[in-house]
Amino acid sequence: MSELAKLSPQPLWDIFAKICSIPHPSHHEEALATHIIEWSKQKGFHVERDQVGNILIRKAATKGYEDRKAVVLQAHLDMVPQKNNDTVHDFTKDPIRPYINGEWVTAEGTTLGADNGVGMASALAVLADDSVEHGPLEVLLTMTEETGMDGAFGLQAGWLQADILINTDSEEEGEIYMGCAGGVDFTVTFDLAREAIPQGYKTFTMTLKGLKGGHSGGDVHLGLGNANKLLARFLAGHQEDLGLKLLEFTGGTVRNAIPREGHVIIAVPADKVTELTALRARYEGILKNELAVVEPNLVLLLEETQTKLQALTEDCQKRFVFFLNAAPNGVIRMSDVAKGVVETSLNEGVVTMTDKQAEVIFLVRSLIDSGKNYVVNMLTSISKLAQAKYKAEGSYPGWQPDADSPVMHLVSETYQKLFGKTPNVMVIHAGLECGLFKKPYPDMDMVSIGPTIRGAHSPDERVHIASVGEYWKLLTAVLKAIPVKN
Structure with a gap:
């Protein structure tokens, strides 16, 4: 894991390395969930679980940001277990072995779990890094997304307090997703x-x-x-x-x-x-x-x-x-x-x-x-x-696009200011949990962003190192720019 310690931003890469070290394929996320709960308690955050195992962590607003709209950062706990035929690996017991390969981080003979491990690491890194300025913050980590969206199906109304949800499960830096396919x-x-x-x-x-x-x-x-x-x-x-x-x-x-x-x-x-x-x-x-x-x-x-x-x-x-x-x-x-x-x-x-x-x-x-x-x-x-x-x-269900979404426009404007170019606002042909979240939280404003990931769900999975840094800049800038709650 020491190789990832060279990378920036920290602590995102450190947290991702720790995630890789704890087996968490679909239906076997409990060890990772236990680690995250203990980590949250040690940091002094409020943490709880619901009846299907979803984890909710709360952190108070940065001083001076108490009047901002509340935001929930969302990721899923599980990863897709795929390996090459000649790779000996038990996903329920063995750690993922990430390494740097040029401009990318990939894994030895298996899926990397950057989907959605990097997004999860970014949410936990926001909690850990007190230099990130934000309003009232929640982090929602859902169970068993890859094989049936169990956590999203089981999410109950009234549990989340946020006004805005930022899903971290997209896989292309420079693209902002405001809708997705159902399945x-x-x-x-x-x-x-x-x-x-x-x-x-x-x-x-x-x-x-x-x-x-x-x-x-x-x-x-x-x-x-x-x-x-x-x-x-x-x-x-x-x-x-x-x-x-x-x-x-x-x-x-x-x-x-x-x-x-x-x-x-x-x-x-x-x-x-x-x-x-x-x-x-x-x-x-x-x-x-x-x-x-x-x-x-x-x-x-x-x-x-x-x-x-x-x-x-x-x-x-x-x-x-x-x-x-x-x-x-x-x-x-x-x-x-x-x-x-x-x-x-x-x-x-x-x-x-x-x-x-x-x-x-x-x-x-x-x-x-x-x-x-x-x-x-x-x-x-x-x-x-x-x-x-x-x-x-x-x-x-799919996630119905909303061209008037305030958070989508905020993310787009923030991206333009940061990088001097216009992002692509997209609808993705993949299953994001946002469509299911709309049932218990119909009025929540939602958007999805993430770094560039290639070969997800295959042993060729890799995440582009520079794009992780750009995604982190965007995420933290958006959190700082969240408007005051009316």
Whole structure:
């Protein structure tokens, strides 16, 4: 962690280094929460938790700022646990290992957790740094945002006292967010029928790896490869001419990350092995050509394997494979209102298979409810055609943009004064918690800012060092400029 001690501003980087040292993947945030509560008590701040585990810390206004509008700085406690296949790491036990790589901070073989760890560190640094001038201040740290926004869903009216909320979960310095997409999880379940592998067949594991992965909202427009879709494409195109039998399909680990890796276990007749080998090489070449710019490191591996698994029956296999291949994925529609922003998308995020059941999990996002409903309807239709069970759950609302937001205008004006350039006021195609906060706090004025983060939700995640300094300047200047409460 000592390497980060070289960086400015402090104590933000020191606090972020400490956050990295305490495991906090989704559903395992309690150790970090306990540390933050004890730290807050030692600093003499008021701290409490609600019934879902959210943490609220209060700090009195700087002398002379007591009459300002109250502000709550908000971040989420959890991080997305993704690692490279050759990295040995237990996210529930092992610390993240950050290091400086040129202009960036990244981690050794895993996600860094800059999403939303840097935002969390900035909120705690404001509390710790008495040179930062501010009015009445609250810090809200929410539970389990990445896998279902549990903390935001459970936030109760009347707990927060602030007039303004600054969300720290954006990932582009120089952009100010005033709206975001809503989302819903769509899960499809296949009951599997299996049979013995025919005599004279050989079994192989086909592995697709080397893809970049990334944020299923913020990176969906980049045309990155989805391991689940690419493996399904091969199976759908060649299962009949090869006499191919499917034994296992596994790809992706979380529904809000574009799948970087996946593998299938297949069986083919012995006299088709040469053809399978040639088709693997041909298909790898096709993918390398199609995705040459965005996925230069993809590889498709094939190795003979031994397994006790049985094969799916022909009807079961076809319904499953054709479903995976036919399911929509990626950008569905660009927004007419927010130019250059994705309006509706989905991610075929996770495919798992047991002996008796297969499950496919999608995350659908849209700036408008009708777009979300349209994609759910498409998935429902192909699920019915595939004779699969399905359910849509965990729906959360988007954050409706407010062009008249006073805090948005304040942040924009402050940015211009600080840096001499106009920031981009944006709507983000990702799930921020602000839309959910609007239910218990409909009159709260909200905005979202953050430093530049690349590759979020993937082991390539990195945060731009200089942008953290610029974000800190903006955040502290905005806090100083918050107007008097009427």
